[in-house]
Amino acid sequence: MSGAAEYVIDSRSGRVGQVMAREGGSVQLRPLGGGREWDCPPDAVDPALPGEVLRARVAELNRAGRLP
Known part of the structure; x- marks a missing residue:
């Protein structure tokens, strides 16, 4: 593992999140500014481009x- 943060988009809501874990058939995401994590189905996760992360x-x- 490279240690670099992985950022994705929850395609259900358009929210950008940092991948915190992949457990129990879900991807756990945290908002970029911190805060409460949310679960996202793996099929609703798309890679976030650098520009999308910057905008978020x-x-x-x-x-x-x-x-x-």
Whole structure:
């Protein structure tokens, strides 16, 4: 294992997530800004291109910047 993070898109929702584990027939994903993980069926996971990961990171930073 290379140790590099793997980022994918949940094709059901369009959300980009970091792969945390593959267990019990599910892929466990975590939002890029951290937070609660969610389960995704393996057939609903698509590789995220670098530009898609960057857009998701920028959107998270913008969202976090608007919080009080």
